[in-house]
Amino acid sequence: MMPEVYVIGTACTPFGKRPQTSFKALTREAYLAALADAGMADGRDIAMAWFGNCGMGTFGQRNIRGQVCLSPLVREGLFPERIPTMNVEGGCATASQALHGAWKDIASGDAQLSLAIGVEKTFVPDDPARTQEIFDGGIDQLDPGEWLAYYRDAGEVSGKPFQPDDKRGTIFMDTYAMQAAYHMKRYGTTQRQIAIGAAKNHHHGSLNPLAQYRFTMTADEVLADRPISYPLTRSMCAPIGDGAAAALVCSKDYLASLPRGVRERAVKIRASAMSGGKYRSLDEPGLSRIAADRAYKMAGISPSDIDIAEVHDATSFCEIYQVEMLRFCAEGQGGAYVASGATALGGDRPVNLSGGLVSKGHPVGATGLSMIHELVLQLRGEAGERQAKNARLALAENGGGVVGFDEAACAITILERLEPN
Amino acid sequence: MMPEVYVIGTACTPFGKRPQTSFKALTREAYLAALADAGMADGRDIAMAWFGNCGMGTFGQRNIRGQVCLSPLVREGLFPERIPTMNVEGGCATASQALHGAWKDIASGDAQLSLAIGVEKTFVPDDPARTQEIFDGGIDQLDPGEWLAYYRDAGEVSGKPFQPDDKRGTIFMDTYAMQAAYHMKRYGTTQRQIAIGAAKNHHHGSLNPLAQYRFTMTADEVLADRPISYPLTRSMCAPIGDGAAAALVCSKDYLASLPRGVRERAVKIRASAMSGGKYRSLDEPGLSRIAADRAYKMAGISPSDIDIAEVHDATSFCEIYQVEMLRFCAEGQGGAYVASGATALGGDRPVNLSGGLVSKGHPVGATGLSMIHELVLQLRGEAGERQAKNARLALAENGGGVVGFDEAACAITILERLEPN
Numbered sequence: 103m104m105p106e107v108y109v110i111g112t113a114c115t116p117f118g119k120r121p122q123t124s125f126k127a128l129t130r131e132a133y134l135a136a137l138a139d140a141g142m143a144d145g146r147d148i149a150m151a152w153f154g155n156c157g158m159g160t161f162g163q164r165n166i167r168g169q170v171c172l173s174p175l176v177r178e179g180l181f182p183e184r185i186p187t188m189n190v191e192g193g194c195a196t197a198s199q200a201l202h203g204a205w206k207d208i209a210s211g212d213a214q215l216s217l218a219i220g221v222e223k224t225f226v227p228d229d230p231a232r233t234q235e236i237f238d239g240g241i242d243q244l245d246p247g248e249w250l251a252y253y254r255d256a257g258e259v260s261g262k263p264f265q266p267d268d269k270r271g272t273i274f275m276d277t278y279a280m281q282a283a284y285h286m287k288r289y290g291t292t293q294r295q296i297a298i299g300a301a302k303n304h305h306h307g308s309l310n311p312l313a314q315y316r317f318t319m320t321a322d323e324v325l326a327d328r329p330i331s332y333p334l335t336r337s338m339c340a341p342i343g344d345g346a347a348a349a350l351v352c353s354k355d356y357l358a359s360l361p362r363g364v365r366e367r368a369v370k371i372r373a374s375a376m377s378g379g380k381y382r383s384l385d386e387p388g389l390s391r392i393a394a395d396r397a398y399k400m401a402g403i404s405p406s407d408i409d410i411a412e413v414h415d416a417t418s419f420c421e422i423y424q425v426e427m428l429r430f431c432a433e434g435q436g437g438a439y440v441a442s443g444a445t446a447l448g449g450d451r452p453v454n455l456s457g458g459l460v461s462k463g464h465p466v467g468a469t470g471l472s473m474i475h476e477l478v479l480q481l482r483g484e485a486g487e488r489q490a491k492n493a494r495l496a497l498a499e500n501g502g503g504v505v506g507f508d509e510a511a512c513a514i515t516i517l518e519r520l521e522p523n
Numbered sequence: 524m525m526p527e528v529y530v531i532g533t534a535c536t537p538f539g540k541r542p543q544t545s546f547k548a549l550t551r552e553a554y555l556a557a558l559a560d561a562g563m564a565d566g567r568d569i570a571m572a573w574f575g576n577c578g579m580g581t582f583g584q585r586n587i588r589g590q591v592c593l594s595p596l597v598r599e600g601l602f603p604e605r606i607p608t609m610n611v612e613g614g615c616a617t618a619s620q621a622l623h624g625a626w627k628d629i630a631s632g633d634a635q636l637s638l639a640i641g642v643e644k645t646f647v648p649d650d651p652a653r654t655q656e657i658f659d660g661g662i663d664q665l666d667p668g669e670w671l672a673y674y675r676d677a678g679e680v681s682g683k684p685f686q687p688d689d690k691r692g693t694i695f696m697d698t699y700a701m702q703a704a705y706h707m708k709r710y711g712t713t714q715r716q717i718a719i720g721a722a723k724n725h726h727h728g729s730l731n732p733l734a735q736y737r738f739t740m741t742a743d744e745v746l747a748d749r750p751i752s753y754p755l756t757r758s759m760c761a762p763i764g765d766g767a768a769a770a771l772v773c774s775k776d777y778l779a780s781l782p783r784g785v786r787e788r789a790v791k792i793r794a795s796a797m798s799g800g801k802y803r804s805l806d807e808p809g810l811s812r813i814a815a816d817r818a819y820k821m822a823g824i825s826p827s828d829i830d831i832a833e834v835h836d837a838t839s840f841c842e843i844y845q846v847e848m849l850r851f852c853a854e855g856q857g858g859a860y861v862a863s864g865a866t867a868l869g870g871d872r873p874v875n876l877s878g879g880l881v882s883k884g885h886p887v888g889a890t891g892l893s894m895i896h897e898l899v900l901q902l903r904g905e906a907g908e909r910q911a912k913n914a915r916l917a918l919a920e921n922g923g924g925v926v927g928f929d930e931a932a933c934a935i936t937i938l939e940r941l942e943p944n
Contacts, residue, residue, distance in 0.1 A: 104631060104632050104633070124665065125665060126665065126666070150797070156585065156586050157585075159580045159585060159660070161665070162664040162665065163660065163663070163664045163665050164577065164578075164580060164612070164656075164657075164659075164660025165577050165612055165613070165614045165617075165657075165660030165661050165923070165924055166612075166613065166614050166660070166661060166662075166663075166923065166924035166931040166932065167612075169799060169800065169924060169926065169931040169932065170663045170664075170665060170931075171665075173663065173669075173801075173802075173926065176799075176801050177801075177802065183799070183801045184798050184799055184800075184801065184810060184813045185798065185799050186797030186798055186799050186814075186932060186933075186934075187613075187799050187932065188611055188613065188620055188623075188624070188797075189611060189612045189613055190609055190610060190611055190612075191585070191586055191587075191588075191610045191611075191612065192586070192587065192608075192609065192610055193586045193587050196586075199609055202609075203609070203624065203627075206624075206627045206628070206631045206633060207627070209631035209632070209633065210525060210627045210630035210631035211525050211630070212525070212627060212630065235585075236585075236586075238585075239580070239584065239585025239586030239587070240586050240587060241587075242584070242587075242591045242594065243583040243584045243591075244545065244546060244547065244582070244583065244584050244591060244592075245547070248594075376571075376607030376609075377605050377606065377607055378590060378597075378604070378605055378606050378607050378608055379590065379605075380594075380597050380598075380604045380605065381594075381598065389605060392605045393607075502586070502587065503586055503587035503590060505590065505594065510587040510590040510591075511587065511590065511607060511608065512607075513607075
């Protein structure tokens with residue numbers, strides 16, 4: 103039996119375009135809020151930190167990003183000196199990988215208290231090429247021939263030719279659009295179903311004070327929005343933005359040493375499982391299926407036990423795809439499932455109550471931990487207007503980078519509310 | 524008690540200037556050699572990979588570096604599909620951090636077999652500025668004011684003024700030179716002692732077929748070499764180079780399932796401990812002391828139990844400093860200790876039998892695992908002409924980045940030869 107691991111504090115900064123806020127300021131904001139959430143005045147017991155980021159090199163800092171960003175906090179006595187920091191990077195799945203590392207600190211018995219933090223800035227008002235550079239890192243730049251050939255073939259099968267030379271931004275939205283087109287062709291999924299999911303998440307985001315977009319949209323408005331790459335319109339796509347999120351995780355023994363008020367708000371990590379992508383055949387399940395099945399097995403539960411989820415809706419099509427991969431509905435039924443209202447606030451299994459990436463925002467290396475923050479709030483009953491009822495088991499699915507129709511990396515985390523005792 | 528973790532296969536490519544060899548080719552070379560060393564035809568049992576690299580962004584690839592480099596091996600069935608890869612980065616300590624992650628996979632019970640690999644290219648024949656860019660990531664680029672002020676003060680105390688405007692390359696050699704000057708002033712360490720250590724490592728490197736430099740040098744020749752930053756001459760400094768190194772680690776149960784020939788060559792990881800740097804006062808022990816003390820405690824041994832070590836001699840002064848921090852000799856006695864011959868092949872406690880960074884070479888993100896490779900060879904009795912006698916316990920010290928007189932990150936690994944049974 104693996105030792106038990108608990109989340110005792112989480113935080114998420116407001117997401118959005120924050121060009122005036124430095125990496126160090128974002129780090130401080132998320133870290134101090136996570137400490138406060140765990141009822142701590144300083145982080146003296148933290149034994150290790152996992153720092154997730156993708157784009158700091160574009161702003162001039164590489165190699166020791168976490169150490170650089172935590173250094174002022176060390177000087178001020180708010181972060182313990184001499185403890186190790188591990189910098190991790192996995193595209194849009196980065197922050198979940200940081201959490202996985204911290205989880206392993208505790209699960210291995212190497213630490214009693216560990217920090218996972220993800221910090222990102224992707225908005226560069228004076229130089230959009232630098233934003234592009236950050237996202238370009240999410241696909242093989244050394245030998246692009248392999249994916250160019252893959253996408254050309256996939257485009258033909260999908261009935262949506264791959265035209266990378268037409269691109270005005272990253273090719274990622276094109277690849278998601280192609281996946282959507284393939285799903286529509288194979289299963290009869292409709293653009294309106296995608297729009298209904300987008301409208302649902304914009305509604306959720308309107309109830310989340312941290313969300314980048316807090317306006318509501320009807321499905322008709324989503325459909326009428328500016329086209330990005332058919333069938334995707336702008337409001338079906340995650341925006342560019344900045345932010346940070348963090349979580350403090352600890353052992354059972356350490357938890358027992360904490361005040362009752364902290365113990366009662368703790369959330370248990372029932373599973374942390376990851377997987378990697380490959381150039382798969384188009385109708386083979388994606389890598390999140392692999393990670394999810396591992397996570398369900400680790401937690402000893404079935405998909406139907408999950409009450410709420412945050413999934414990686416880089417586009418609203420992705421949410422349709424992921425609810426299938428997570429076995430919330432049958433393959434091919436994701437569009438109907440989302441359109442049924444099952445995944446909306448008040449539905450059977452609310453998904454992306456935070457607003458998801460399309461509304462809450464998507465600062466790449468922070469996104470995974472923002473999902474954890476949302477789920478922890480929900481499990482504790484602290485989610486305000488967007489509170490789910492009676493949620494006990496929650497799942498986060500976070501994917502990063504692309505390898506054909508797969509992401510390059512996927513992380514699944516399953517959290518459980520503690521029963522009052 | 525933490526579960527036991529074993530190294531069953533290691534590999535290191537030849538280090539050197541290899542501009543024609545791609546990241547993917549270096550990855551393949553180290554990975555396949557580590558597999559072969561573990562007696563495996565493919566890596567089907569590997570459950571997770573930790574990929575260390577610092578500079579690939581300079582060559583156009585960020586975010587999903589490991590996934591990109593392992594992708595061809597997945598396609599060929601040599602690396603298992605769908606398993607997760609964690610990209611880690613910690614300056615020159617990167618590869619040891621990758622090993623720490625893999626160690627934790629096993630120690631947590633999350634995996635039975637895990638891969639750590641470090642891959643680096645730092646030599647860019649047509650554009651030295653890009654080499655510089657890779658190394659610049661090892662210091663705070665967001666707010667350089669803090670270290671500029673620290674080094675100005677340290678320079679005054681050391682009697683070696685900090686003149687960053689004079690620099691022709693990275694400022695790292697200047698900071699090491701300043702540390703050397705401080706040590707010379709405080710303890711009477713001499714430039715000749717540093718040169719004796721450099722000559723010793725060049726001798727060791729001459730016996731290592733993988734070393735970048737295989738020529739010998741006398742201490743007089745080292746002293747007469749081109750000055751870099753007094754007291755350091757060129758042959759006291761690690762060269763620019765490319766390479767990769769890897770290790771396969773596994774659980775006790777998995778080890779028991781392997782053929783006798785693999786089991787008998789396995790090496791046990793007795794400790795893996797890390798620490799972080801800070802802007803310390805000049806006479807306060809460095810961060811490797813913290814990590815080493817943690818490692819000794821974890822292994823339940825004392826410094827005198829260590830038979831051989833690989834330490835991070837980015838410059839030959841660093842070796843003098845590190846043997847003190849590791850408690851191989853008293854503080855201030857590192858120069859005399861190294862000059863005594865104790866750390867040479869045939870001495871009481873050979874250090875850097877591989878040739879160390881100054882002779883074996885230093886492809887940043889691969890260096891830590893090259894240390895592990897050397898120590899595993901030594902413990903197995905497979906080190907050829909540079910074989911230490913009767914080594915049972917071995918220590919690797921790997922530091923990365925700089926924060927004042929500290930590195931930003933340090934990792935200590937203690938390995939033990941298995942007794943025949």
